[in-house]
Amino acid sequence: xxxxxxxxxxxxxxxxxxxxxxxxxxxxxxxxxxxxxxxxxxxxxxxxxxxxxxxxxxxxxxxxxxxxxxxxxxxxxxxxxxxxxxxxxxxxxxxxxxxxxxxxxxxxxx
Amino acid sequence: xxxxxxxxxxxxxxxxxxxxxxxxxxxxxxxxxxxxxxxxxxxxxxxxxxxxxxxxxxxxxxxxxxxxxxxxxxxxxxxxxxxxxxxxxxxxxxxxxxxxxxxxxxxxxxxxxxxxxxxxxxxxxxxxxxxxxxxxxxxxxxxxxxxxxxxxxxxxxxxxxxxxxxxxxxxxxxxxxxxxxxxxxxxxxxxxxxxxxxxxxxxxxxxxxxxxxxxxxxxxxxxxxxxxxxxxxxxxxxxxxxxxxxxxxxxxxxxxxxxxxxxxxxxxxxxxxxxxxxxxxxxxxxxxxxxxxxxxxxxxxxxxxxxxxxxxxxxxxxxxxxxxxxxxxxxxxxxxxxxxxxxxxxxxxxxxxxxxxxxxxxxxxxxxxxxxxxxxxxxxxxxxxxxxxxxxxxxxxx
Numbered sequence: 001x002x003x004x005x006x007x008x009x010x011x012x013x014x015x016x017x018x019x020x021x022x023x024x025x026x027x028x029x030x031x032x033x034x035x036x037x038x039x040x041x042x043x044x045x046x047x048x049x050x051x052x053x054x055x056x057x058x059x060x061x062x063x064x065x066x067x068x069x070x071x072x073x074x075x076x077x078x079x080x081x082x083x084x085x086x087x088x089x090x091x092x093x094x095x096x097x098x099x100x101x102x103x104x105x106x107x108x109x110x
Numbered sequence: 111x112x113x114x115x116x117x118x119x120x121x122x123x124x125x126x127x128x129x130x131x132x133x134x135x136x137x138x139x140x141x142x143x144x145x146x147x148x149x150x151x152x153x154x155x156x157x158x159x160x161x162x163x164x165x166x167x168x169x170x171x172x173x174x175x176x177x178x179x180x181x182x183x184x185x186x187x188x189x190x191x192x193x194x195x196x197x198x199x200x201x202x203x204x205x206x207x208x209x210x211x212x213x214x215x216x217x218x219x220x221x222x223x224x225x226x227x228x229x230x231x232x233x234x235x236x237x238x239x240x241x242x243x244x245x246x247x248x249x250x251x252x253x254x255x256x257x258x259x260x261x262x263x264x265x266x267x268x269x270x271x272x273x274x275x276x277x278x279x280x281x282x283x284x285x286x287x288x289x290x291x292x293x294x295x296x297x298x299x300x301x302x303x304x305x306x307x308x309x310x311x312x313x314x315x316x317x318x319x320x321x322x323x324x325x326x327x328x329x330x331x332x333x334x335x336x337x338x339x340x341x342x343x344x345x346x347x348x349x350x351x352x353x354x355x356x357x358x359x360x361x362x363x364x365x366x367x368x369x370x371x372x373x374x375x376x377x378x379x380x381x382x383x384x385x386x387x388x389x390x391x392x393x394x395x396x397x398x399x400x401x402x403x404x405x406x407x408x409x410x411x412x413x414x415x416x417x418x419x420x421x422x423x424x425x426x427x428x429x430x431x432x433x434x435x436x437x438x439x440x441x442x443x444x445x446x447x448x449x450x451x452x453x454x455x456x457x458x459x460x461x462x463x464x465x466x467x468x469x470x471x472x473x474x475x476x477x478x479x480x481x482x483x484x485x486x487x488x489x490x491x492x493x494x495x496x497x498x499x500x501x502x503x504x505x506x507x508x
Contacts, residue, residue, distance in 0.1 A: 007111070044360075053370050057445025065444070076448035083363040084455050088322060095322040099297070099465035101458065109341040 002067045006055065009072055012048060015041060017070045018072070018078035024107045026081040030093050035085070038093060040088045045079045052076050089099075112487050114392070117343030121500070122493045127479035132302055132472075140303070141171050143506035144499065145424070148406050149272045151257040153178055155186055162209035162223055166191050166201050169188055170423035170431040171303075177201050178258060181224045182209075182347070186253050188260050189225050189246035200246070211424075214216060221246055225335075254279065255388075256286040257270065275344050275408035281388035286464040289437035295461075296433045303407065304495065305426035306432055309464055310401070310409040310420055311491040313338055319467065323460045327376035330355035338488060339364035340392025345496045346405040348491045351392035354378040364451065372415035372439060374453035375399075375460065379414040388412070397445055403491055405498045415439045416458065428472055434461060442485050 004014035020040065024087075028036065056073055059065065065073060085093050090104045092102070111119075121365075130136050152168070157165060160178040166176045172220050177191035177200065181466040193200045193214040193259060200221070209221040215263040220229040225246040230236060254277065259269055270277045281457035300305065309315070315334055316328055333353050341350035358377050373379045380397040382390035385489040387410045390397045399413040411418040436457045441447040485493050 049366055050369075053366075053445040053448050055445070056448055057370065057443045059444045061441045061443050061447060067445070073444050073448065075444075078362065080367070080448065080451035080455055083452075083460060087361040087363040090231045090322055095459055095463065097463065097466055098459065099299075099462040100321065101462060104295050104297050106294055 003071065004068050005075070006068045009052065009055075012045065012075060012086070015044065015075060016071070018082075019074045020078055021074055022107070023077075023081075026078045027101055027107070029078070030085070033093055035092065037042050038082050038086055041082050042079070045075070047082075049076070049079060052079075072090065097108050112337060113342065114337075114339050115487070115490065117340045117341075117348075118345075118363070119343060119490075121173050121497050122494050123491075123496065124485040124487075126483040126485065126493070126496055127481050128304075128475060128483055129478060132305055132427055132476045133277055134427050137424065139506075140424060140499075141206075142297065146501045147261070147263040147266050147502065149251060149252070149259040149266070149269050150259045150406075151404065151408050151421070152176065152188075152417075153258045154181075154256045154286065155253045155258055156256055157205070158186065159246050160207065162207045163205075164201065164208060164223070165378040166203065171473070172262070174262070175199060175281070176260065177212075178251070185224075186251060186258055188224060188249040188251035188258070190249065190402075191221055192247065194227065194244045194246065194361050195230075211247070221364060227427060255282040269474075272346070273404075274347065275342065276347055276349075276388075277401070281386060283300075283386045285304040285386050285389055286414070286417065288439065290440045290450075294433050294438055295458070296431060296436050297465070297467055298425065298429060298431055299465060302428055302471040302498070303422045303430040305468055305471055306430055307403075307407065307409070307495055308492045309468060311348075311403055312489040313350070313401075314486060314488045315464075316503040319463050320460055321463075323456060324376035326355050326358050327378075328352055328355055330357055330396065331394070336486075339394055340389075343490060343494055346501065347403055348494055349391065349400055349402040350491060351390070351394055353394060353402050354380055354396045354398035356396050356454040361467075363452055364478050367449040370449035371441070371446045371453070371495060374413060374416040374438060374450075375456060379455050382414060385414070390414075394425075401491075403495075406502075414452065418461075420461075424501075428476060 005013050020029060129418055161180055161182045164179040166177050173189040177189045181187060196218040198214055200214055211228055213220045218231040218469040222228050227244040252259050269391050298487055300442050338350045339353050343374050360377060363378055378398045399411050407422045409420045416438050418436050423431040436454055438450050438453055441450055
């Protein structure tokens with residue numbers, strides 16, 4: 001499995017630990033991160049997110065993806081998972097006074 | 111009584127004593143007299159698009175395992191998932207397609223997709239029982255608004271009568287079929303099923319419970335207490351609309367996401383043009399979404415380009431299985447799908463806030479130290495739930 005990204009997103013390849021396929025994996029990665037980790041990831045990706053979405057908007061939903069494009073897609077999904085605690089100004093990667101996501105026995109595979 | 115509330119409120123009590131809710135005896139009565147006699151939504155017909163498609167599922171509490179099929183005639187049918195020979199579970203797969211029908215792994219009895227028995231191994235060795243009697247045990251099954259409803263009581267009223275004002279097929283015409291299915295979330299919560307239904311039946315809690323996800327999404331300057339602008343209370347079911355806050359402050363990630371896909375939450379698209387009459391039924395200027403309560407155990411949230419369904423299945427006197435599913439429109443591109451992820455994540459986090467308090471409330475009420483509810487008009491659908499319960503339980507007695 002490659003950890004490459006499409007040419008113009010090469011600088012984001014250092015975030016390959018976030019190339020995660022399922023919501024469960026992306027959530028668990030968020031939960032195991034510190035707020036500093038999340039802030040660093042968020043800060044690195046935020047300036048590139050508009051371009052990332054536009055790049056992937058040229059690919060019709062359901063069309064087969066190259067490995068590089070699939071990595072970029074999963075990275076974009078991970079950004080949305082990680083951005084919620086940051087942009088909503090939480091004190092920790094999980095919201096306080098919230099039912100633990102870990103207790104969801106079944107989560108979407110996508 | 112506030113404006114916008116319609117319906118017959120006879121028999122609805124705002125001061126309730128819930129002390130008997132948590133006993134084994136009540137639990138068993140809830141299963142026997144409510145769940146085994148109500149029309150229960152268990153799946154969608156679009157999950158079984160083609161003849162031969164089937165799915166199986168266990169219904170917690172009722173402990174039934176059901177097999178739902180689409181026959182060669184296109185009809186959806188439901189059966190107890192049990193071989194008639196000696197009671198083996200017939201179909202072990204969660205879903206699939208089988209135009210040839212089903213075969214029991216124990217002694218090889220076979221059934222057609224319509225539930226009739228097809229083949230009995232070494233048939234001559236059996237005394238004559240008659241073919242018809244050996245078909246799968248069928249369950250009353252009807253489809254409406256894409257939901258597959260089952261009823262385990264042969265004497266129960268028909269689905270049209272049960273649904274009442276929610277029965278007309280045009281109410282949600284074309285609505286539920288046009289979404290991207292994402293799979294279920296399921297969790298077991300140590301709380302009685304009635305408490306879970308109560309939690310999702312009112313908007314009064316939103317000022318406090320959603321403090322980390324959606325602080326300002328409802329209400330607005332002219333409706334600070336987030337009063338429900340439209341509500342219908344029917345015999346068993348109910349619905350209400352929620353008012354969007356036009357001054358909702360967008361998070362950066364929300365702005366990014368909703369540049370590339372339809373708004374879901376916590377910002378809303380209030381334009382309901384082209385939607386069927388059941389959606390934005392209140393025709394609100396600042397419409398957020400509708401909440402539809404289908405007694406006993408389904409709450410649906412319907413918005414411009416999304417819907418959420420939540421099912422509460424009692425599994426013990428103090429425990430329930432809660433299943434919910436978030437649907438958004440089919441994405442056109444992978445870029446739009448990335449943007450939609452924001453809606454999925456924020457919806458999941460909002461739901462987790464709703465679920466958070468329930469186990470603590472269960473502990474507190476189960477102690478018996480305090481057992482009363484003091485409800486407001488904004489919690490009318492909570493109060494009505496107990497009238498619907500009483501209706502089912504008294505019908506059973508009588």
